[in-house]
Amino acid sequence: MALFEIFDPKAAPRPIGIDLGTTNSLVAYVKNERPVVIADCDLEALLPSVVTYLPEGQVVVGRRAVAMGAEHPRDTIASVKRFMGRGADDPETRRLLPYAFAERGDGQSNAVRFRVAGGRVVTPVEVSAEILRALKAQAEDELRSVGGAVITVPAYFDDGQRQATKDAARIAGLEVLRLLAEPTAAALAYGLEKKQNGTFAVYDLGGGTFDVTILVLDDGVFQVRSTGGDSQLGGDDMDRALAHELLAKLGFDEGKQTPELVRLVLDAARKGKHALTVEESMQAEVPGQKRVPVTRARFEELIRPLLERTGTACRRALKDAGLARGELDGIILVGGATRVPAVRRYVAEVFGKEPLADIDPDQVVALGAAIQADLLAGHGIAEEVLLLDVTPLSLGIEVGGGVVDKLLPRNSTIPCAARAEYTTQRDHQTGFEIHVLQGEREMVVDNRSLARFTLRGIPPMPAGMARLEVTFQVDADGLLSVHAKEGRTGIEQSVSVKPTYGLDDAAVEQMLLDALDHGEEDLGRRRLAENRVEAGRILAATRKGLEADADLLESGERDGIERACAALDQAVGGEDPSLVHARIEALDEATKAFAGRRMNRAIAGAIEGKRVSAVEDRVRQAKGIEEAHARRSSEVR
Amino acid sequence: MDPFATLGIARTFDVDMAAAERAHRELSRVLHPDRFVGAAPSERRNALEKAVEVNEAWRVVRDPIRRAEALMKLAGVEIGEDREAKPSPEFLMDMLEQREALGDARQARDVGAVRTMASSVAARVGEVEKELAIGFSRGQERELVGKLGELRFYRRFLDEVSAIEDDLSA
Numbered sequence: 001m002a003l004f005e006i007f008d009p010k011a012a013p014r015p016i017g018i019d020l021g022t023t024n025s026l027v028a029y030v031k032n033e034r035p036v037v038i039a040d041c042d043l044e045a046l047l048p049s050v051v052t053y054l055p056e057g058q059v060v061v062g063r064r065a066v067a068m069g070a071e072h073p074r075d076t077i078a079s080v081k082r083f084m085g086r087g088a089d090d091p092e093t094r095r096l097l098p099y100a101f102a103e104r105g106d107g108q109s110n111a112v113r114f115r116v117a118g119g120r121v122v123t124p125v126e127v128s129a130e131i132l133r134a135l136k137a138q139a140e141d142e143l144r145s146v147g148g149a150v151i152t153v154p155a156y157f158d159d160g161q162r163q164a165t166k167d168a169a170r171i172a173g174l175e176v177l178r179l180l181a182e183p184t185a186a187a188l189a190y191g192l193e194k195k196q197n198g199t200f201a202v203y204d205l206g207g208g209t210f211d212v213t214i215l216v217l218d219d220g221v222f223q224v225r226s227t228g229g230d231s232q233l234g235g236d237d238m239d240r241a242l243a244h245e246l247l248a249k250l251g252f253d254e255g256k257q258t259p260e261l262v263r264l265v266l267d268a269a270r271k272g273k274h275a276l277t278v279e280e281s282m283q284a285e286v287p288g289q290k291r292v293p294v295t296r297a298r299f300e301e302l303i304r305p306l307l308e309r310t311g312t313a314c315r316r317a318l319k320d321a322g323l324a325r326g327e328l329d330g331i332i333l334v335g336g337a338t339r340v341p342a343v344r345r346y347v348a349e350v351f352g353k354e355p356l357a358d359i360d361p362d363q364v365v366a367l368g369a370a371i372q373a374d375l376l377a378g379h380g381i382a383e384e385v386l387l388l389d390v391t392p393l394s395l396g397i398e399v400g401g402g403v404v405d406k407l408l409p410r411n412s413t414i415p416c417a418a419r420a421e422y423t424t425q426r427d428h429q430t431g432f433e434i435h436v437l438q439g440e441r442e443m444v445v446d447n448r449s450l451a452r453f454t455l456r457g458i459p460p461m462p463a464g465m466a467r468l469e470v471t472f473q474v475d476a477d478g479l480l481s482v483h484a485k486e487g488r489t490g491i492e493q494s495v496s497v498k499p500t501y502g503l504d505d506a507a508v509e510q511m512l513l514d515a516l517d518h519g520e521e522d523l524g525r526r527r528l529a530e531n532r533v534e535a536g537r538i539l540a541a542t543r544k545g546l547e548a549d550a551d552l553l554e555s556g557e558r559d560g561i562e563r564a565c566a567a568l569d570q571a572v573g574g575e576d577p578s579l580v581h582a583r584i585e586a587l588d589e590a591t592k593a594f595a596g597r598r599m600n601r602a603i604a605g606a607i608e609g610k611r612v613s614a615v616e617d618r619v620r621q622a623k624g625i626e627e628a629h630a631r632r633s634s635e636v637r
Numbered sequence: 638m639d640p641f642a643t644l645g646i647a648r649t650f651d652v653d654m655a656a657a658e659r660a661h662r663e664l665s666r667v668l669h670p671d672r673f674v675g676a677a678p679s680e681r682r683n684a685l686e687k688a689v690e691v692n693e694a695w696r697v698v699r700d701p702i703r704r705a706e707a708l709m710k711l712a713g714v715e716i717g718e719d720r721e722a723k724p725s726p727e728f729l730m731d732m733l734e735q736r737e738a739l740g741d742a743r744q745a746r747d748v749g750a751v752r753t754m755a756s757s758v759a760a761r762v763g764e765v766e767k768e769l770a771i772g773f774s775r776g777q778e779r780e781l782v783g784k785l786g787e788l789r790f791y792r793r794f795l796d797e798v799s800a801i802e803d804d805l806s807a
Contacts, residue, residue: 312803415688584677584678588677592677602667607664
């Protein structure tokens with residue numbers, strides 16, 4: 001298997017969008033300016049997110065793996081997304097699931113490890129990589145050549161979970177164009193469909209995660225106002241709730257539950273959930289057991305506590321967005337679990353409005369991801385579309401007394417950065433321990449620990465003399481990096497936050513090498529392919545810029561830029577990745593001043609444009625958006 | 638950094654939120670990293686830096702506490718919790734009692750009581766914000782530091798309320 005075949009001369013690489021779901025995954029792309037999902041050879045678009053490891057070493061993904069689940073319960077990993085970026089000691093890993101977990105080895109991180117057939121030990125990242133690989137193959141069958149991918153993650157995924165997803169994509173040989181929040185992807189698919197401005201809520205109840213996002217859609221800009229949710233709550237929990245009931249009714253208490261039985265009961269519960277979406281009652285069938293009747297009313301009673309948990313997050317998101325119940329223009333349903341009638345009723349109750357579900361709730365996220373992939377690849381089915389996403393949880397560091405100092409509040413628009421200064425508490429302290437946390441609570445213990453590192457080598461000084469400057473940066477994928485610097489000595493250190501429960505770079509690198517058949521040779525080819533793609537993008541953007549803002553060029557500047565372009569063009573035709581890289585840098589240098597002038601013009605234009613639309617707004621207001629009008633007039637001094 | 642200048646809006650506490658949000662959106666339209674995917678590395682870095690600055694300005698302007706802090710800094714008033722005068726003992730006493738009552742309500746799992754306390758604190762937040770708007774418009778930054786401290790206490794109280802609501806609904 002070659003890792004990167006993006007330079008197949010017969011087909012131009014196409015960007016794809018992937019919805020890596022808890023229960024099912026999908027891949028989509030934009031065809032003739034419309035997003036479509038890619039079906040497999042059986043014409044099925046949904047790939048069950050299930051992986052079976054067989055004793056002989058084969059790996060089976062999807063429907064065939066589901067079929068093997070009953071026979072190989074411990075070797076068949078389902079709902080792996082729930083383990084992404086989680087620790088082995090996380091309560092989640094001890095819930096009703098039939099897996100065998102491997103002990104943590106010496107020097108290994110605390111990531112979850114599944115023990116599967118043939119004595120193999122796999123991490124959730126590797127299992128997810130298998131699913132991504134299958135999706136990539138599915139896309140290649142249709143498109144011949146796959147370019148970069150936008151992969152969706154729950155908006156409420158923390159840094160560790162996002163990093164784990166990105167690592168899985170790298171191992172699967174995918175270039176990640178962007179990690180995109182699932183609700184935002186759904187809104188993108190809906191927004192382009194409806195071409196309607198307004199404020200929307202996306203209620204996304206998937207197999208294992210719940211997200212709610214409030215966003216404003218304004219002439220192509222999707223601005224997330226607030227997001228909330230629970231990355232451990234979904235349709236799976238409905239199955240579990242029903243499975244517990246079935247196990248009790250069949251007379252199996254904890255001691256008598258084998259992995260095989262649990263798997264069968266979970267399957268029966270899932271079927272029951274589906275049946276009760278249309279029927280008022282059903283008979284749950286567990287092979288070899290007596291039938292158990294279940295009514296829809298009883299099922300709704302069982303899942304009510306789960307719905308209440310989503311309600312708390314919805315009310316919080318509304319409050320964070322500065323909105324009251326009933327102030328939304330629309331509610332979008334995403335995720336298979338929103339097919340359950342009780343969920344729809346509950347959503348209408350919480351938001352005071354009937355939800356929309358006219359795009360298939362299973363497909364809408366993948367369709368949105370495909371649109372974003374197309375935009376990022378520069379194809380642009382809609383030039384003016386832009387997604388402005390936010391951090392789902394506050395980020396901070398530990399300060400004295402076990403308290404968290406929040407540097408970046410939740411719902412900060414990304415990319416973003418924040419800086420804070422601290423000092424030593426003790427005399428002659430020569431190191432600072434920096435403990436990075438994510439969450440909303442006041443005390444360290446109640447939040448999620450993302451990373452710890454120590455800034456060492458500070459000369460002894462009296463307490464309060466040292467100046468420690470900590471900078472947080474969150475990129476457009478929502479990934480955090482932390483930089484620490486001591487101001488008096490200039491000693492500094494940067495870390496990309498590798499989650500406490502994740503895999504370190506070396507481990508990911510090793511998995512990447514393991515996935516390669518030809519080792520070094522492929523890595524070289526891969527670098528060349530990547531550099532060529534980048535060169536192509538930069539050349540296209542440079543030429544576009546020369547055309548659009550020719551009047552900003554100073555005399556002689558154009559010649560220099562065009563010479564650098566020609567040199568890069570020539571390098572792209574060759575086989576040397578370092579030459580391509582060097583010529584990219586040369587072109588970068590040649591365009592620097594021109595690019596700066598272009599940017600200043602764009603900023604001035606944006607501020608100017610805003611003034612014009614501010615006048616329009618006043619007119620609109622005069623026509624009477626009553627609430628806003630009343631509020632503003634009361635504030636007139 | 639002057640977040641008001643970055644967004645090109647008037648420097649005031651009483652911000653026209655719709656206009657500020659629009660300014661942020663229009664600047665993001667031209668500066669967001671997605672607009673520079675194909676750009677040369679230095680241009681990408683430059684745009685990223687500016688996008689971060691615009692997002693920071695918006696983060697400051699939309700939040701009453703950060704907005705007040707920014708206005709004070711711009712007026713040359715020293716702020717930061719260790720540099721400010723402590724709130725009055727009466728206020729601290731009152732907050733301490735409220736926190737205790739909140740703890741009791743949590744123990745009793747009394748969601749109604751938690752919400753009642755939260756809404757009375759939220760109402761007080763609204764009043765303080767009005768006072769800040771008037772004070773800033775009169776250039777009384779120095780006298781407003783105490784009010785800012787009060788707001789911080791209320792913020793922590795309401796954060797705790799959110800955490801309790803989560804616990805009680807889980």
